[in-house]
Structures are given as structure tokens and as C-alpha cells.
Amino acid sequence: MNLTKAWDILKENGFKETSKRQQILELFSKDDRYLTARDLLDVMQKDYPSMSYDTVYRNLATFVSLGILEETELSGERHFRMHCESDQHHHHFICMDCGKIKEIPVCPMDMLGAALPAYEIDNHKFEIYGKCPECK
Amino acid sequence: MNLTKAWDILKENGFKETSKRQQILELFSKDDRYLTARDLLDVMQKDYPSMSYDTVYRNLATFVSLGILEETELSGERHFRMHCESDQHHHHFICMDCGKIKEIPVCPMDMLGAALPAYEIDNHKFEIYGKCPECK
DNA sequence: ATGTAAATCGTAATTATTATTATTTAGAAA
DNA sequence: TTTCTAAATAATAATAATTACGATTTACAT
Structure with a gap:
């Protein structure tokens, strides 16, 4: 953006x-x-x-x-x-030191498509926290 | 618990x-x-x-x-x-109406094991939000 | 029973966020 | 360009969640 x-x-x-x-x-x-x-x-x-x-x-x-x-x-x-540029749905690794992020192209929802048939799924959150190479 | x-x-x-x-x-x-x-x-x-x-x-x-x-x-x-009983690592579906949860045995980190070699991974969060069958 | 550190109560302080009112400003229209 | 009006802003107050503090009480070891 x-x-x-x-x-x-x-x-x-x-x-x-x-x-x-x-x-x-x-x-x-x-x-x-x-x-x-x-x-x-x-x-x-x-x-x-x-x-x-x-x-x-x-x-x-x-x-x-x-x-x-x-x-x-x-x-x-x-x-x-x-908000990042990339159009495709993705998630983030977030560095807890500097706040920088790295895009994770994988989405865990892909693998649980029909695993919750009786539930209404409105949203989800997947984030990985740690230190980026610079802060490590 | x-x-x-x-x-x-x-x-x-x-x-x-x-x-x-x-x-x-x-x-x-x-x-x-x-x-x-x-x-x-x-x-x-x-x-x-x-x-x-x-x-x-x-x-x-x-x-x-x-x-x-x-x-x-x-x-x-x-x-x-x-905190739930089950020993194995898991995640949650959370009903935004009643607050009840359902365990999701899948963990997305399994599939990204070595995908971030230069990063230190300390934690992660995966939650699914929506309505449970009773609240739907 | 007694002593002591931990826990609690009642309340105040702090912090993040939202709301309010008067004033200013961007952009449209004359 | 000047004027108008709704939107945006500044300054401040209000609200709400959370944390902190001093006095008192309590669990439990001795």
C-alpha cells in the first residue's frame, strides 16, 4: 500500500x-x-x-x-x-522486538474447509510471534 | 481442568x-x-x-x-x-455469541516447520471465530 | 496459641480510548 | 476569487479497563 x-x-x-x-x-x-x-x-x-x-x-x-x-x-x-500490497489472503510472522512482519502465504483454513459443518465461521486469526533475523 | x-x-x-x-x-x-x-x-x-x-x-x-x-x-x-484438559497442543473455535469453544486438533505450525529458518519462533495464535450450532 | 508473609479490601491512580464543543479547514459552488 | 458548509481538528473532559497502594485480615507453619 x-x-x-x-x-x-x-x-x-x-x-x-x-x-x-x-x-x-x-x-x-x-x-x-x-x-x-x-x-x-x-x-x-x-x-x-x-x-x-x-x-x-x-x-x-x-x-x-x-x-x-x-x-x-x-x-x-x-x-x-x-496493509500490505499482496492481494492474496495471507498471514504474518511478527517480530516482537521491532514490529516488522513477514508474510506467510499459507492459510490454515484451507486444510479445515469442511471440518466444522455445523458451525458458522465468520473470521479467523493466525499469527506467528518471535524475533526476525535482524533482532535475533 | x-x-x-x-x-x-x-x-x-x-x-x-x-x-x-x-x-x-x-x-x-x-x-x-x-x-x-x-x-x-x-x-x-x-x-x-x-x-x-x-x-x-x-x-x-x-x-x-x-x-x-x-x-x-x-x-x-x-x-x-x-484451560482445557487435553494434553495435546490444539487451537479453538470460539463462539462470539456465547463464548463457548470447540477444540481444533489441527495446528498450522506443523505444516510450516522449517519454513522460517532464519526466524526465532516463540509463539503463535490460531483461532477461528463465528457462531456455534446452538447460537446460529 | 502465635507469628508472619500472603491475600484481600476499599479506594485511588493510571492508562487507553472515546466523546464533546468550539474552532478551523477542504473543497464545492457562486 | 470569495463564500458557504460539512468535515476535520484541537483541546479537553469523560469513560472504562487495569493496576497500584495502605490498612486490615487470613492461611498456615511453628
């Missing part, structure tokens, strides 16, 4: 092009790892002191709902990162 | 047998689904009005660290339930 693509999505959905959104998206573009709302706010407020909680949380929610960002829960906190 | 087993573990680790622990464990034994700390506190305070936040959260943390309870994050909230 690059900036142009993100703005296309925002425009398609009638959202305005604001400097704060630009700043947030630029940060996520440059720094492709999982960040908490607090991480984001701390970094942003260095360069742009007037950035409020409301703006951060509201835009994070907007971006997630539009598929620009993806969200997961790590160590009890919500984390966000740019 | 039954009450006797839970108490064995607590005793082995030098924890005292208190009435509050008994009350909490009995509730989880009877009601084998995922509950939030708040759910627990609300139910407990009906029968035992003097049950403080501190006691609930402290014991939940203790029980999780000893493997008596297991914990997961559902809809943005921490949930707890009795």
Missing part, C-alpha cells in the same frame, strides 16, 4: 485530503511496522506538536475500516501498520 | 487456599466459556459483595501464569476461561 493508493481510497469514499492525514500516512509508509496509537502520537507530536488524540484515533479507525491500515493486538495493546 | 487439579497446581507453587480463589475457580469450573474480568466481578459480587478489583485481576493473572486459566483477546477485551 503506497500513499497514492491510500489517497485514492480516501477520495473514493469522500474523505478530505488534510495535512494530518498526510502526516499519519507518510509515517506509516516510511515506517512499515506495527505501531500503537501512542507510538504514533509520540512521533507525530515531535514534528507537529498540535496533533490530538481524537485525530489520531479517529483516523486510525477510518484507515482500518477502509483497508488502508491493518490492526492487531500485541501484548495487550492495539497495533497498526500499513 | 477440574478444581482438584487447579488446587494441586496452586499448592505446588506455594499459593494459599483462600475462599475467594475457591469462588473464582468454582465459577470458571461451572461456566466453561470465555469471560471478561468484568463478567466475573459482576457475577461474583451478587453472591459475594466484597470482592475487589484487585482480587479479581490478581488472581486471574496468577491462574493464567500457572496454566489454570487461558486468556485471549476478543472484541478488544481480555477474556479468560478454564
